[in-house]
Amino acid sequence: MDKIKIGIIGAGGYGGCGSIELFYRHPDAEIRALIDTQDVGKSISDLYPHLKGFCDLPLMAPDNPDCPEDFDAVFFATPDGVGQKEASSWFEKGVKIIDFSGDFRFNDPETYRGYADRIGRTQAHLSPELLPRSVYGLAELHRKEIANSDLVGNPGCFAVSCILGLSPAIDSKLIEPESIICDAKTGVSGAGKTPNPTFHYPARYESMNAYKISGHQHVYEIERELGILGGQEIKITFTPHVVPLTRGILTTIYARLKEGSDLERVKDAYRAFYRDDLFVRIFGSDEPLVSVNVRGSNFCNISLNVDERTGRLIVVSLIDNLMKGQAGSAVQNMNIMFGLEESSGLLHPGMYP
Amino acid sequence: MDKIKIGIIGAGGYGGCGSIELFYRHPDAEIRALIDTQDVGKSISDLYPHLKGFCDLPLMAPDNPDCPEDFDAVFFATPDGVGQKEASSWFEKGVKIIDFSGDFRFNDPETYRGYADRIGRTQAHLSPELLPRSVYGLAELHRKEIANSDLVGNPGCFAVSCILGLSPAIDSKLIEPESIICDAKTGVSGAGKTPNPTFHYPARYESMNAYKISGHQHVYEIERELGILGGQEIKITFTPHVVPLTRGILTTIYARLKEGSDLERVKDAYRAFYRDDLFVRIFGSDEPLVSVNVRGSNFCNISLNVDERTGRLIVVSLIDNLMKGQAGSAVQNMNIMFGLEESSGLLHPGMYP
Amino acid sequence: MDKIKIGIIGAGGYGGCGSIELFYRHPDAEIRALIDTQDVGKSISDLYPHLKGFCDLPLMAPDNPDCPEDFDAVFFATPDGVGQKEASSWFEKGVKIIDFSGDFRFNDPETYRGYADRIGRTQAHLSPELLPRSVYGLAELHRKEIANSDLVGNPGCFAVSCILGLSPAIDSKLIEPESIICDAKTGVSGAGKTPNPTFHYPARYESMNAYKISGHQHVYEIERELGILGGQEIKITFTPHVVPLTRGILTTIYARLKEGSDLERVKDAYRAFYRDDLFVRIFGSDEPLVSVNVRGSNFCNISLNVDERTGRLIVVSLIDNLMKGQAGSAVQNMNIMFGLEESSGLLHPGMYP
Amino acid sequence: MDKIKIGIIGAGGYGGCGSIELFYRHPDAEIRALIDTQDVGKSISDLYPHLKGFCDLPLMAPDNPDCPEDFDAVFFATPDGVGQKEASSWFEKGVKIIDFSGDFRFNDPETYRGYADRIGRTQAHLSPELLPRSVYGLAELHRKEIANSDLVGNPGCFAVSCILGLSPAIDSKLIEPESIICDAKTGVSGAGKTPNPTFHYPARYESMNAYKISGHQHVYEIERELGILGGQEIKITFTPHVVPLTRGILTTIYARLKEGSDLERVKDAYRAFYRDDLFVRIFGSDEPLVSVNVRGSNFCNISLNVDERTGRLIVVSLIDNLMKGQAGSAVQNMNIMFGLEESSGLLHPGMYP
Secondary structure (H helix, E strand, O other), X not given: OOOEEEEEEOOOOHHHHHHHHHHHOOOOXXXXXXXXXXXXXXXXXXXXXXXXXXXXXXXXXXXXXXXXXXXXEEEEOOOOXXXXXXXXXXXXXXXXXXXXXXXXXOOOHHHHHHHHHHOOOOOOOOOHHHHHHOEEOOXXXXXXXXXXXXXXXXXXXXXXXXXXXXXXXXXXXXXXHHHOEEEEEEOHHHHOOOXXXXXXXXXXXXXXXXXXXXOOOHHHHHHHHHHHHHOOOOOOEEEEEEOOOOOOEEEEEEEEEOOOOOHHHHHHHHHHHOOOOOOEEEEOOOOOOEHHHHOOOOOEEEEEEEEOOOOEEEEEEEEOOOHHHHHHHHHHHHHHHOOOOOOOOOOOOOOOO | OOOEEEEEEOOOOHHHHHHHHHHHOOXXXXXXXXXXXXXXXXXXXXXXXXXXXXXXXXXXXXXXXOOOOOOOEEEEOOOOOOHHHHHHHHHHOOOEEEEOOOOOOOOOHHHHHHHHHHOOOOOOOOOHHHHHHOEEOOHHHHHHHHHOOOEEEOOOHHHHHHHHHHHHXXXXXXXXXXXXXXXXXXXXXXHOOOOOHHHEHHHHOOOOEEOOOOOOOHHHHHHHHHXXXXXXXXXXXXXXXXXXXXXXXXEEEEEEEOOOOOHHHHHHHHHHHOOOOOOEEEEOOOOOOEXXXXXXXXXXXXXXXXXOOOOEEEEEEEEOOOHHHHHHHHHHHHXXXXXXXXXXXXXXXXXXX | OOOEEEEEEOOOOHHHHHHHHHHHOOOOEEEEEEEOOOOOOXXXXXXXXXXXXXXXXXXEOOOOOOOOOOOOEEEEOOOOOOHHHHHHHHHHOOOEEEEOOHHHOOOOHXXXXXXXXXXXXXXXXXXXXXHHHOXXXXXXXXXXXXXXXXXXXXXXXXXXXXXXXXXXXXXXOOEOHHHOEEEEEEOHHHHOOOOOHHHEHHHHOOXXXXXXXXXXXXXXXXXXXXXXXXXXXXXXXXXXXXXXXXXXXXXXXXXXXXXXXXXXXXXXXXXHHOOOOOOEEEEOOOOOOEHHHHOOOOOEEEEEEEEOOOOEEEEEEEEOOOHHHHHHHHHHHHHHHOOOOOOOOOOOOOOOO | OOOEEEEEEOOOOHHHHHHHHHHHOOOOEXXXXXXXXXXXXXXXXHHOHHHOOOOOOEEEOOOOOOOOOOOOEEEEOXXXXXXXXXXXXXXXXXXXXXXXXXXXXXXXXXXXXXXXXXXXXXXXXXXXXXXXXXXXXXXHHHXXXXXXXXXXXXXXXXXXXXXXXXXXXXXXXXXXXXXXXXXXXEOHXXXXXXXXHHHEHHHHOOOOEEOOOOOOOHHHHHXXXXXXXXXXXXXXXXXXXXXXXXXXXXXXXXXXXXXXXXXXXXXXXXXXXXXXXXXXXXXXXXXXXEHHHHOOOOOEEEXXXXXXXXXXXXXXXXXXXXXXXXXXXXXXXXXXXXOOXXXXXXXXXXXXX
16 A cells, blocks of 8 residues: 655644654655744754654745645644634645644534634634534544544643543543533643743753633533533533643543542543543552653543542543644544544653663 | 741752742841751752852761751751651750741641552551641741641641642632642652653753653642641542643632632632732632743742633632742742741842843 | 574663664564563663563563573673673574673783773683674674674673774874874763662753763773774773763763864764764864764764864764663674664654754 | 943843843842843843843833933843944943843954854854954953953853863963864853744754754854964864753863873873962862852853873863853853952852752
8 A cells, every 4th residue: 555645744743743753653644844934944854863864854935836746635733713714725635634723623604603712813714614514633532533534633732631531430420510620730742842031041950830710612512512412511620731841742531520429430430431442541549650750651641539528529641742733633633534543653651761 | 037047858858948948038047057967077069059159068977076066947848757856855944946848737636547548658647746736838828827837747748739739619608629639740850869760851941741640749748737727528529730841830720609609709719818918819710820930939929810601700810839939839838937028038029030 | 484583681781671672663573571680570660661562571580490591692781790601601502692780891811901901800700712703893893803703791881982083093194193082971871770879860951071081991992992903902081971961972072183183084083983874973163062962863963073273082972871872883793793674773863952 | 349240132042041140149239221122112031021020121122212322231132143243333432241142252354254154144243443453352361351342252152161171281381282183062041042943942852963064153152262372373173062951051171282292291180270260179089070069150160170091181160051151151250340349140059959
């Protein structure tokens, strides 16, 4: 079989870099072109010298006439607004699309509007006709729809962590939905590669902070996905924090157990819900979950605990924000969309220490 | 006036080191002797070479006959069990005591029993007669009792962060007590200077984790202090996390606002409660709180936020675990016990970057 | 072809962990047993949870009768003294040996004696008869001997960095041998996984230091290899430093250029010397070498510079101490010993950021 | 006595911040105004919130008519080019000047020209008439001239480290001047507070590199000062490196001992040379020098070692680049210029851990 031909738009960012690292090891897909509006003409291995000899493709401008066009799939590793402007022309040619932003995470214009409000985007969606064709790209919830779709909105990194940590409890109605609190801690790479004063090394090496308290845009997709799953409107409290490490999201999730729920029922529900999900691993309360153990891999590690004194479920959910939270999920989605083994190119333990 | 003469027992640990750094700048107190059971005979500046020329006292064994005894105050910078064994002989001589462990944080044997159970200590308290004389050493709650006491149980670092973050809301009955969740993130120094695999540099530099989920011993003193203040039993959920930095505790506190409470009332209550407390600073939702800003100082920075969508108060409480969470509070207590200016030796901004 | 069957002795350390990560991706070799004297009975994935599902073999005691013995090769990822005691019994059975310590880096007892003196080992070598059969395992210098050998002494991490950085200049007689100074900076993982006060996170996160000034044991093998190559005795000054990162050795090498040498001749010599060496990459003075670019990979990046004002060659040599400096070189040696593609299992770019 | 009134120009950078931290503790000087061209109108404690309550002065534009002018001394904590443009008007009013850049480190236009060439500055010095009035501000070499001067060029951070590490050996003619190599490792704060891709946290947390190999501008002042001291032209090789920590410069200095020199003579020479220098501390080979031990303090720690095998002196010189390497030296110079105790405001051990 010919290899699947991939184009990456926005290839120069961390999302592009992570995708390239994964495709190097993918047996059935290969990168044909790297497209970006910055650093045009440079080799990707000038930006990321560890790729030297592994991927030395140049960054091409989107309108470069020499740019290959015979892609089977295009990754939009771009910020909000790019995919909705440019995806439709690819889509019409039959190219499958995976978009890393919020542009295609909501499959109707009205729902998208609610998201756009949160990110301060006043413009209407530029490709509203595509929205009903799009699928929310979290394989553990939407594997079948992804398999049948040509347009996937890759989920937000915090959303992956929260949704995977909560879905079985919501699905099995084990917790009080209005009691949910998600306290997330992320490494700095989640903010991308553009330097800013907050992430300047001397300002960050010994500092942590909360930000966007009760106002982060990922709340919107978390509540929507959990609401669909639970069959009722769900509102959560979500507080993101930045801590001085590079890769990893650890989300501590609190929710009141319903009458009759206990740790055993919770464990059973999680194991059953994820029984076919290779990349989700369930741990008990007595096993320590340390974020470095998912660094560089596509796994989500989940530990289940109950605070007997207060009747609360406490879930700790761990991912690498650049892998299961971004490029890893994207490749997993691509595998599903093309009927490949879902884990193809993704079965790696990461690196320690 | 003669300077207050201080002895530090357990001087070789981080609590001792932090105290020495503070006393160097203290106008009215001076260290007379450093006592420890480890590294006996070494100079403290061999252990902590930055102190060379500032404090070169030797570490003396507790039973060294040459050890000075004419202390006005003794700091027990020791783990649980030491103070309760050794404090009484000093106490009887009229020496004022500040103990860094849980030994004197509870002023009756029965309450202490509850704490001892949590730390797996089966023995009864060794100086039960002293317990009624002891005061919980959080100046912002117990300034007057501390001023009149000769025996202070310095609070746990997490407890300082949680109690200061919650007291005004409890005192003014603005929140539902059964809804309180404290999600704490601490730097590594909170675990002390003894190396272990978890805090080995390669294991920690890029890793975070939750631990003692719903089982940390500081919960006990938090619930007790809040319960006394609120006039009712209070049970909280508390989850500590370790993140890869050295100094700082950031606790994110969640609680449901009572009917009629709002951000303005909350702010008023906090400002009023802490109007005489130099070391507590209240910030609004729009001001970023970054942990490095309290590093090396005795301040507790608190930001107040309300999640309107879910009706929750979200308090972010920041301290340096080695200062306001340990040695800083100890010196503050000593100042109060001796009738000195409460901030004496403590008015320093820390260091940046 | 059947896969090569590997046993790893001392599997629980960083050297074992790194080897396991590499073998997971190796097409022609597989691990049959993990042997250690510590943590016996535990699964390797209990020690290193990122390996869960990738390698869950138990750690077996060396004398466990159930331990498989049908190895084609054994890695001694053990400290000095273990291989020389235990290797001969394997060697006699025809098992190929790669030892990570200094035990087999010197192929006669007298030379070994010089090394043993430096590490304070008074005992004579326990398998002197094996020494003439051993080869120094730096493929770029001894590829042919390694191919014909059944016993390889894997080089020290600092030695890899220094020898690769100097060999072409020595070989082509471009520098004054008595003028060589190697100033090495290493990450903390070089000291292994056993916690100690120096590498406790709070002691290290913001600290660097020189150590073993002019007394590090790797000097011995560096001088020996360079001496053989240069056909004369060579004495260097070597100072190791520890800096607060986990993986990487950056060695800055200074030497006076001989009359008539210049940057162009140096570049030509290095390119010629390494023309068949996939894992050595030569860079000019204008290309920045950053250590993270070799993190997790088996490459040695070398930049060549001349200080015209003083007539000195300045070579910057970069490796990942756990890869080209340890497990990566070991697998590279194994590939050569078994006639496999030298880069088999090793062609990975590492991970960024 | 009235306090000395200080104005700081360029107050918003790390040099300004460090000076403010020091003046807060200075008994005889106080800051009257903070001047900058960026963040004008903001309080300094908005930029550096740890200063809240300690210094809340606004940043004023240089041309603000409300800006106080009755300074006794002005600190130019500004990059090259500012002081030479603006200092003369202050100087004429009798205000003492300390400039943090290279503008006044060379006391004649021709020497300055050599420096300007290295930093790519084509313009002639803007205040050549001031140059003969200026003094190189390293107190340990020029205490008397500083005491008699109104214009001091504060030394470069690397220069402080190298010059203090070499001066006694040069002065006593113990080493071969043409053999000197300085290998410097610096923390990231040396590059200032402006974010850039190289110092973005994810790019730096696990990376080190050499830069400006044989081309750093501080070489110029090092060679000049050592040349004056040694009475002959001296050319050194100097390579700076950045390592992932925030504060600290560790320079490892290599030089061939002259016939007849040995470690004892070296130690004697260093102790004699620095006998009146409170801020230089000499250590023997057996005492470990760790950079965190000078963090936040004005000390330079120096360890002396001889590599007997190669006849080289190896000096390790440690400073905090923001203290003895910048603001600390500036305050020390100010103390000397005003006839105060040289250590006034500077006697602090820093902070650990």
